Amino acid sequence: MKQPDLVYRFLFEEEDIRGQHVSLDNSWQRIVQQSEAEPTALLLLGQALAAASLLVETLKIEGSISLQIRGDGPVHLLMAEATSRHSIRGIVRQNRSIEAGQSLESIFSANALVITINAGEKKPYQGIVPLQGDSLTAILQTYFDQSEQLPTRLWLAASLESASGLLLQQMPGEEHDADGWNRLLMLTETVADEELLQLETTQLLHRLYHQEKLRLFPAESMSFACSCSRQRTQDMLHSLGEAEIKSILAEQGEIKITCEFCDARYQFDAVDLGEVFSEADSQPSTPSLH
């Protein structure tokens, strides 16, 4: 049995090419168990989570990246998020069955995949990628080819037990060894989904690159984590405005919010909500101590 939930970075020093292999196992199963979507939809989410986990590493930011598709198709929402702290969360929402042979575009009935990068205090960056291609890998490849990214290739695979991805990227710099890049791409093209999903990283790298000089860095653990909290939920309620909240309270007596990502439940009654508004309203006069 392979060790679950790890991400490895590696480097081909002579070619100035870096790589990563991520395996999401227990963290992914946590998401699968909570979802009601069909396997087809879940496997897309698994691939998106593997991709997000690889992408966040290449950005060298403190923050998160999310991949999101919204549309009117049977799968009307997919959102995969990975953070620089090696955590993932994601949801996929489905309201009717997917027919055999449906293209990605018609599964989602959407035009685009939206990539959002949150790097701390800075304004989030959004990239929009047309939903053209027969796989998530092909769509993300368009993103790499169209944006001013370093030449990058990725391979994704998902099952209901694991989601995995492999990424190769040229390092920044003037001179590049085109032969080296092409040779490594050709070697990597031979990878099978089962190998990505089942092999230990060391076995996988040996299988693909045993004739190459490669430096492997220590692994880091991946985990499921959700950024929701009672405070954030309270802030969200506050943003709805006092009038709206009072009318929901008058109707239902209390407000219950369930987090879509982790199933955490937050409950607020009239007393809690009275505090939400009085606290928040007194905030501007409170000196902030950061």
Ligand SMILES: [Zn+2]
């Ligand atoms: Zn949550």
